[in-house]
Amino acid sequence: MPPYTNRLLSLPEYPLAKIPEQKRQLIARGVDVIDLGAGDADLAPPPAVLDRISAAVRIPTMSRYGFALGLMEYREAVARFMKRRFGQDFDPLKEIVPLIGSKEGISHLALAYLSPGDYSIVPEPGYNSYLGGSFLSDAIPYKYALRPENGFLVDLDNVPPEILKKSKILYLNYPNNPTGAIAPREYLVEMVRRCKELDMLLVYDNAYSELAYDGYVPPSIFEIEGAREVAIEFHSMSKTYNMTGWRCGWACGRQEIVGALAKVKSFIDTGTFMGIQAAAATGLDDCQEWIPQNVAAFKERRDAAVAAFCEAGFPCVEPKATMYLWLPLPKNIPSAVFGERLLQDEGVIVLPGSLFGPGGEGFFRVSFITSSDRLREAATRAGRVLKRLKAQAGDESRPVRRPEVSGAARA
Numbered sequence: 474m475p476p477y478t479n480r481l482l483s484l485p486e487y488p489l490a491k492i493p494e495q496k497r498q499l500i501a502r503g504v505d506v507i508d509l510g511a512g513d514a515d516l517a518p519p520p521a522v523l524d525r526i527s528a529a530v531r532i533p534t535m536s537r538y539g540f541a542l543g544l545m546e547y548r549e550a551v552a553r554f555m556k557r558r559f560g561q562d563f564d565p566l567k568e569i570v571p572l573i574g575s576k577e578g579i580s581h582l583a584l585a586y587l588s589p590g591d592y593s594i595v596p597e598p599g600y601n602s603y604l605g606g607s608f609l610s611d612a613i614p615y616k617y618a619l620r621p622e623n624g625f626l627v628d629l630d631n632v633p634p635e636i637l638k639k640s641k642i643l644y645l646n647y648p649n650n651p652t653g654a655i656a657p658r659e660y661l662v663e664m665v666r667r668c669k670e671l672d673m674l675l676v677y678d679n680a681y682s683e684l685a686y687d688g689y690v691p692p693s694i695f696e697i698e699g700a701r702e703v704a705i706e707f708h709s710m711s712k713t714y715n716m717t718g719w720r721c722g723w724a725c726g727r728q729e730i731v732g733a734l735a736k737v738k739s740f741i742d743t744g745t746f747m748g749i750q751a752a753a754a755t756g757l758d759d760c761q762e763w764i765p766q767n768v769a770a771f772k773e774r775r776d777a778a779v780a781a782f783c784e785a786g787f788p789c790v791e792p793k794a795t796m797y798l799w800l801p802l803p804k805n806i807p808s809a810v811f812g813e814r815l816l817q818d819e820g821v822i823v824l825p826g827s828l829f830g831p832g833g834e835g836f837f838r839v840s841f842i843t844s845s846d847r848l849r850e851a852a853t854r855a856g857r858v859l860k861r862l863k864a865q866a867g868d869e870s871r872p873v874r875r876p877e878v879s880g881a882a883r884a
């Protein structure tokens with residue numbers, strides 16, 4: 474057999490890869506598992522979406538190849554959503570690309586813009602397709618540590634100028650997975666300005682644009698003046714409509730940028746099942762009244778999780794958006810150790826920050842994807858593990874086993 478490519482070998486282990494097997498083993502042992510790992514809620518899609526797909530599967534033309542065009546109705550529904558929600562006009566044919574989930578599009582876009590040896594600027598912790606797309610393009614991700622000290626924002630002034638010069642893509646994701654952070658509008662204005670100045674593509678991942686609380690309304694990057702010149706934005710049906718497994722999303726931006734993604738995709742895939750696109754169009758057009766009650770369900774869970782984890786000894790910042798809590802650990806308890814003990818001793822699945830790379834150390838992620846009661850139970854169990862590990866660690870002033878990260882982590 475030929476050897477694997479360096480490209481393949483450069484890929485780290487996918488953070489969620491081991492969880493299903495670990496979960497299966499625990500359940501087989503009779504453990505009452507609480508899974509707060511993936512951002513994959515136990516809630517149902519809107520009834521109108523379910524009705525639409527039931528009908529669509531019986532229409533023979535829906536079962537044919539969608540090709541790059543896909544279902545025109547979906548493109549038009551996306552354009553209407555972008556107009557209604559963000560006041561932005563997009564040509565459904567030229568400025569929107571239907572995706573098999575936004576992950577697919579984010580990863581493939583890199584093939585259009587990153588050449589071997591180029592850099593991309595990747596927030597760490599962050600969603601893995603920024604890293605994956607960069608590695609699969611033989612580019613070099615420059616990992617920038619998102620820490621509380623920097624408001625979980627990437628500051629390009631902390632990136633060495635020689636790296637900035639070679640960087641072709643800046644990935645930004647606000648509301649942010651996993652930190653739950655949001656970006657001030659002035660920050661987005663500055664990022665658009667800097668990307669223009671540096672001739673860098675701004676890839677804005679807006680998967681959580683509709684999952685926000687307490688009156689916060691996440692913007693589109695295209696609300697920022699000049700963004701059309703430098704940005705492409707990714708959206709997902711997954712989180713807004715509880716349709717994670719359906720694999721449906723879109724990218725939008727000016728034709729030159731989205732067209733490059735569409736061209737890559739035309740050699741890789743033939744589109745999401747058109748019945749799914751039809752159902753997604755129904756979601757976008759007809760389920761505006763359904764969204765607030767779904768967000769309210771997440772808010773109830775967020776409130777329960779914040780209260781319970783604070784009570785259990787994890788000082789929390791209440792996230793204004795997303796389905797995640799990013800919880801700090803005492804300095805002398807490595808997140809991987811905490812995650813493993815919580816899994817093995819108490820049957821609770823969370824994501825240790827170190828799974829996202831050194832920039833995530835010192836934290837763990839909880840997804841509020843299950844009922845408030847189960848979240849409270851998980852917090853109680855996590856509190857027990859924390860107490861035991863603290864007792865074992867003894868003197869908390871022991872040297873901290875933290876990675877060397879200040880503003881930016883090394884590439």
Ligand SMILES: Cc1ncc(COP(=O)(O)O)c(C=O)c1O
Nearest residue numbers: 574575576600650680709711722
């Ligand atoms: C920040 C972020 N971007 C993109 C995605 C991918 O979503 P999709 O299901 O549309 O591929 C996720 C999924 O968890 C995410 O958290």
